[in-house]
Amino acid sequence: MKKRRVFLLPIILSILAALAGCGGAKQLVVYTYSSFGQELIDLIQNDFAGRHGLSVEVRTFSDAGPLFNQLLHERKAPQADVVIGLDSIDLPRALEHDLFAPYKPKALAGVDQRFIFDRTHHLLPYDYGYVLFNYDSERLADPPQSHLDLLLPKYRGLIVVESPKTSSPGRIFLLTTIALYGEDGYLDYWRKLKPNLLTVTPGWDEAYGMYTNGEIPLVLSYGTSPVYHLLYDQTERYQALVLDNAAYAQIEAMGITKGARHRRAAQDLIEYILSVEFQEKIPTSQFMYPVVTGTPLPEAFRVAAKVDRLLHLDEAEVAAKLDGWLAAWERVMQE
């Protein structure tokens, strides 16, 4: 009998805690993913919250996928007010499930027009980065210059990429090959690339870990990756490659949930994230570019890759065809 009461105790306590929480100050709820920097979370929870006299609860999810699952699950009674950390590619499915309410922030006027991917303003960009190959200049004397160079036999077993089925840079690279070689040509490109791939990893961490561990000299990462090594390792040994002088941008996005309980405060947060004082913290926290033009970049960003030509596929086309492209890619990898 005694045991049963102990068993119930946590449940009763948590109900009491939940009830107590309801009576407190206004609490804005933010959902994000686990790579969203703690520095930025601290800014939101201290600086932003203090200014507006509210408290901010931040819940992190392991990745954009689980975050999306949670939003779908809560669709009828959303717990989150603001979601940070989706991808421009997520737009069609976000619209399809009607998860976000449109909001056109005043600060959008300062945002680089190239990255405003949603003209209906359901999802808003807050940073972007180029998905590019990086190489270890001390272990690879003659880096490739073009995507076709990657197919040369001298790079056999020296390359690691992430899977487009489980990783966002991997997905961007698949789109890169489709933008470059078309729907008819990309599978052929992958067939020829396959022998040069030491392996395909599920996430960026495994691939980049193998790269910095000296296992391979060429890895799919970001144009800003060298900045990290300059800032924290004081080395310019690791460099980004702008193959064919072109790159596809990964645009990270945020939005206000439909039916958010604190719409007003949510709008304030969106404006805050697009303010220069928040945007200038993004480069060293996320190693991504701020979307607000004129935001000062740290000196170390001189080693980030300069991209002349932006590759792009129409979001609606990507949404309609991505599943088919991924399935075809998987078949090629399993041939």
Add this chain to the structure above:
Amino acid sequence: MNRERAEKAQVPAWAFLLLLFYLPLAVVIGRALLAPAGRTALLSFLGSAQFRRVLGFTLWQSLLSAAGSLIVSLPGAYILGRYEFRGKRIMRSLLVLPFVLPGIVAVLAMVAAYGRNGLLNQALRRLFGPAAPQYTGLYGLGGIVLTHVFFNFALGIRLIGEAWERLDRRLLEAASSLGAGPFAAWRTVVLPLLRPAMAASFVLAFIYSSLSFTAVLVFGGWRFQTFEVLIYTRLHQDLDFTGAYAVAAVQLALAGMLLALNAWTARRRRRVGAAFALPAAEPLPRGWSRLPMSLYGLALLFFYLGPLAALLLRAWRERGAPDGALTGANFSALLAPGFRAGAGLEFWPILLGSLGLAAAVGCAVTVLAYFLASARGEAPHGLLDTAVELPLGASVVTVCFGLLILYGFLPSLALVFVAQVLMGLPIGYMILRTARADQGPEIMQAARSLGASPWRARLDVELPLLRRALLTAFAYAAAFSLGDITAVLTLGQGRVITLAVAVYRLMGHYRFAQALALGCILLLLSLGLFLAADRLGEQNRKGIDRRHVA
């Protein structure tokens, strides 16, 4: 009387399983499969070529991995079970460590040891020059199996070794006095008596390998898939819940069948020894007969400690790279202000929190598993065993999702705790029920007939006799908790940060070298935790021995 008490004591344990495992699972999988769309998804999946391919690969690699683990573990189990030697305790604790490593760290450790540019190939190049033969088998089926053996063989050494320790020496003496040669004695006496522990470690290795995710993808280069990979991509990429849970149901059914098969084959299990057995432990032999053992020990040391050593060595290098200069900076950075930005919390709260959580999970699993195992009694309970062990085969993502749906109102820490207890419970139960079956009921009956109350008999007689098994159950459950990333990330929602999750987060922020350093600390602290637990057990035993003498 004793049975009645035991039956009462198991009620909270069953309530735990039913409310926190079966109910959430039924809600998630049941709801998906009750809908017509779910049944269609299940049937079309079962009829697809993809199903046959994934099933075929999963069974084949799991069979190879489990067989490999068993073969590698048998000599070690023999040495651990038969002989008493210095360093035995530290060896027992070292054997739990692979479970402490989060999947991604273990994979990177394998790369650092056996990759193209790993320790092994570097050593070969140093010995034989640039034309040296190189090991290139890591990327393929060989690497997948190697990683699974690395993960699982230690479990076999511990489980089988403990059964060997409990083996009654007089049985072997009787066999040889009846004229049986060493081989015949082994085949007719030892092997049948060790079979339960061998079967348990084989089945555990098989199921863990069949659930593998990171190793299969990283070393398979997307050529191979397990059901776990399908569940993950369907859930996270396709947002196809019905399809994901249909696969989860298939995976669960597969694990259930394996566990039921294991229980069924163990129907006529013979006991290893009675409670009054003379333990077989003796000092290591001297001279030439020691050679094969030393060779095995050396080979195992290289195979086993290679990846761990690679991790330790690289943590002391600049950038964690093999050619980096020696430095302690990766460790001092853990205490620097920048650490929080990557990990999400300061070092000390993460450290103490993880150890506290692991100890709590270890204790809870040991207690629950003990009550379930002792209520089980002597009779074969295939269905019951399968019901307790089934969480082993459930996809962690699925269980977490079910917990979130039903109990999302509970504090994050409570949910993480529950999920980790569920992860550890099957292995804890398997260890304890095997040990209890070996020991037999006679001693408890004797204690009771001498007038000891049921709780006194438990406390003074049964628990000390089971102490090794209890400690092993504790160590593995605590190791699961320390190495778990999935439950903490899914259920902790940023409010619970453990060492393993901090390692993962640091990697996500480019801080690989710091992540390696933190990984080392995770390993060393876990070793300390297991050693302390082991030592505590030893002291208890000494107390008992003295009482017996008196």
